Amino acid sequence: MPEVVDHVAVARLYGEPLFAMPQDLYIPPDALEVFLEAFQGPLDLLLYLIRKQNFNILDIPMAALTRQYLSYVDEIRTRNLELAAEYLLMAAMLIEIKSRMLLPPKKVAEGQEPEDPRAELVRRLLEYEQMKLAAAKLNEVPQFGRDFLRAQVFIEQSLQPRFPDVHVVELQQAWADILKRAKLVQHHKISREELSVREHMSIVLRRLQGKRFVEFENLFEPEQGVPVLVVTFIALLELAKETLIEITQAEAFAPIYVRLAYTPT
Incomplete structure (x- = not known):
């Protein structure tokens, strides 16, 4: 038994209380990583950030969105460079849109509104959200092999045919x-x-x-x-x-x- 028995044990090993971490215990660097959110791609991450901050998808504040997006990309670059490549491409697109919004709008014909640099991004986000909702509804439909199985009954039949009697x-x-x-x-x-x-x-x-x-x-x-x-x-x-x-x-x-x-x- 340890000299101090009134401390709270940090763990139990084979049923015995453990009051201090072993000095030779090896913990891999990725063992204690916890992913709170899993995203299917850059558009999924952007849509998540917009909905989380209650941004108007038709009037996206590019500065705040770009800042949050880049902080997430910097996090995944330290762990998976191959996965970060696709997110870096979207980050470049966000920075481009942000820079275009800082420039004076191009002159257009009288009676026409200048083109919004965010229009293409908004269109892609709305289409992605629509497809994501449709996929979620399809996933709720019962599927064979996942939610139910086909019943099978085996009936043994005699090899000799038996004809019914004539009434x-x-x-x-x-x-x-x-x-x-x-x-x-x-x-x-x-x-x-x-x-x-x-x-x-x-x-x-x-x-x-x-x-x-x-x-x-x-x-x-x-x-x-x-x-x-x-x-x-x-x-x-x-x-x-x-x-x-x-x-x-x-x-x-x-x-x-x-x-x-x-x-x-």
Whole structure:
């Protein structure tokens, strides 16, 4: 412990109070520098000085502005000569404007006002301020990657497609469409005909033989009349009941397909 313990410690090192700075402590020259304002260029610095002193931008007091500007340039020249080059160019422009204002104005035609040496500088400052305000508004707009991220969801899908089951209502609708078309081509001839469901079951099986899929509508021949269509439809229902055929549909409202049932060997 130090001899004098009632003094206030200047720092703490590994939790222990430090009452005096070490003699061998090295502090780099730039370590304790604090930049109160950061400027994007000479125009940004000029605009800052004008707004800070509440100067009228249309009637700039060049003497006061030039003096404040040169004091800042002298400060940055001691630290960064490359950065000061751009500011020195603006300083030369300010001195030129100041010197031109000390000279008598040039004679102009009667009724015209003499040109103000500050006009070009004022125009550049107003344009820069307008662009700076526009950039600040754009920066307030939410940006992707800074203010929000795009949501991503990964869904694992099976490699084997699974077709939805065919419902009775869909079969009824498909059957109603076939009947509707059959009425457009039917013949108004009344005759008695005996039709066999088993025979049409065999006809359907023969038509499906050797084919991967057959569209439901292609199994009917509307020109044969409504009785044949009815028996063919009943034959399809019987074949489906006996699991001799499979009726599938890729998605809702998609065409209905019929194929022979798979029989493992």
